[in-house]
Amino acid sequence: MKILGRKVKPARILVYAILVATAVTMLVPFVWMLSASLKLSKDVFSFPVEWFPAQPVWHNYVDIWTKVPLALFIWNTSKLTVIVTLLQLLTSSFAAYAFAKLDFKYKNALFLGYIGTIAMPWQVYMVPQFIMMREFHLNNTHLALICLQAFTAFGVFLMRQFYQSIPDELCEAARIDGMNEYQIWWKIMLPLSKPALSTLTIFTFVTTWNDFLGPMIYLTKTELKTIQIGLRMFIAQYSAEYGLIMAASVVTLIPVLVVFLALQRFFVEGIASSGLKG
């Protein structure tokens, strides 16, 4: 077969056909969402689909901010995500340094505590965890969500794996130069572990930003809600306002899209190298 004067194998055409068809399937919901967000609710379901609305209803994007505290939800989610990610990075890399480079009593037993729970689904212990948090009067606080997401076995495990690939001689040399362990961690290990740190950052960011069941159980007050459950509340309240719902959905997708496109490389490398996150 010839296309544009070049010989093309039929197999090649099949490959592109499959790829294009799949890409369209992946993208159509987003494109439809975008186009519906610029329509009046009564026009959203008109068929055939008008992909580019002749008279885009930009007003949807103004109205959503007043109908529902969307800005507050975004702020809540960003706050939670940043705090959880920072705590996770800091405490995991700190603990992982000891597990990878130091010798101490009960090292194996403590590490087994982490490993033993890495496969434990959160859903198995979410009930007692909630009851405990309620005893601490932490339900309906952001602190509860921070506490349950910031200290994970996964973080420690990932960082320890990376630190183990750094030669011990580096630490030995630094010790001879008079550095103490904290300085070695801060001045040598942290700068060297940027790839692992960025992997962990991305995983934690996406998990926290997209977390659904946790906020749903813990946060019942509107002013505390995160973007996921806030958006859900909005959908329940304005179930027939399709245009507005779509506009709000687009707004919630933008931060993820920006972060994803900016950090995509680390993302893919992270999954490829660890492939662990469950």
Next chain:
Amino acid sequence: MAVTAPVRKPRPMTPARRRLRNNVVAYSFIAPNFIGFAVFTLGPILFAFALAFMDWDGSNEMTFAGLRNFWRLFSDDVFQTALWNTLVYTALTVPLTLVCSLLLAVLLNQKVFGRNFFRTVMFFPYVASLVAVAVVWNMIFNPAMGPFNMLLVAFGLDPAHLPGWSADKNWAMVTVILFSVWKNMGYYMVIYLAGLQGVNPELYEAAGIDGANAWDKFRHVTIPQLSATTFFVSIMLTIQCFKVFDQIYMLTQGGPGTSTLVLVYHIYNEAFISWDLGYASMVALVLFLLVLVVTVVQFRRERDA
């Protein structure tokens, strides 16, 4: 000019003292994470096992229930439906996702035009917020006016016999499965792409010399070479499927009826709707056992490898 600075001799440390100091330093590294981990994860896990053998509504006094919660599993039709639905969901989602992600990875591992664009597009649904994509998905698959069914009508399907998708008890599970495959296959594609990096290109050359075509190479080189990756992906996928909740809550709320009710949904209902915490923990224990079986299989295989 050799002026030697007075060197302060370090106080000699006894081995016992040094060991103690090393331990203290090490524990100071571990403590911030471990204390949080022990309080908010380890504690609740132990509590969960105990709670499964208790009767408790969260406010009145807790009483010991013995095996009562366990026997109740056998008479609870909703639990059995939830377990069955979870297994059906897993049995269909795992192979479908596996095949799609493997196929995409193989295609995108070649030199194709716009490779990075395609990879990005396939991966994006995985990071997109679930609530936003679930709501748009339900609108597109709205049985009465959604564009997908309208398209089917345009292709000549009888409007009286259109699939009801998430609103129809025969189609709800299909809808959830299709959604899950759509949302997650990009993630597993990336793992497969990493696996493909480890396949020795000489194997393909050798197969080519032997006269193998693309399909033969795929069957006799790619698939066997990727068996470790496939195993890993199936394990991860299976565990993910056992834990499914979010997309079901957003798409069907477990319905219609109990047609998409799954284990975690049952745990959620028993705990946070009925406040039957002991029984909810017993159902959670079943979930744990399912995941444990899969983990043990993985562990044994890794040990034998």
